[in-house]
Amino acid sequence: xxFQIHSLPAKDFADFFTLSDAELADRNACRQIVQSKxxxxxxxxxADAEVGETVILLNYEHQPEHSPYKATHAIFVREGAPQANLxxxxxxxxxxxxxxxxxxxxxxxxxIDADVLxxxxxxxxxxxxxxxxxxxxxxxxxxxxxxxxASVTRAx
Numbered sequence: 001x002x003f004q005i006h007s008l009p010a011k012d013f014a015d016f017f018t019l020s021d022a023e024l025a026d027r028n029a030c031r032q033i034v035q036s037k038x039x040x041x042x043x044x045x046x047a048d049a050e051v052g053e054t055v056i057l058l059n060y061e062h063q064p065e066h067s068p069y070k071a072t073h074a075i076f077v078r079e080g081a082p083q084a085n086l087x088x089x090x091x092x093x094x095x096x097x098x099x100x101x102x103x104x105x106x107x108x109x110x111x112i113d114a115d116v117l118x119x120x121x122x123x124x125x126x127x128x129x130x131x132x133x134x135x136x137x138x139x140x141x142x143x144x145x146x147x148x149x150a151s152v153t154r155a156x
Contacts, residue, residue: 002155007084029058046084067109
């Protein structure tokens with residue numbers, strides 16, 4: 001079963017870079033200059049930010065559905081990040097190079113299974129997960145330090 005990993009839309013975050021530090025703080029966000037690579041994975045470009053780049057660290061509602069699993073968590077977005085449009089079945093390096101928590105959800109947005117695995121095993125794990133008809137979609141999180149990484153759906 002093919003899958004599609006989704007990056008977040010760049011347009012949703014463009015205005016954050018025009019805000020003052022005080023305005024960012026009011027939105028549970030802050031501006032940072034990247035000090036090391038890897039370590040600052042951008043959710044728009046699906047790539048690690050380069051040393052010296054400006055990023056916004058913000059709280060993002062990655063599970064907005066009406067469910068006990070409704071959730072927000074921290075994400076990074078690079079300034080001027082190009083929108084990643086990943087091909088079907090592709091796991092980007094930013095995920096392959098990390099330990100990932102794979103969380104599987106049903107149509108009622110209830111978590112029905114989960115695993116923690118090396119990112120280079122993700123393609124096989126996601127493919128196997130979607131063989132179960134009860135799995136509607138998946139969320140990926142970095143297991144260390146735990147930030148939301150991406151959503152995954154069956155490829156159409």
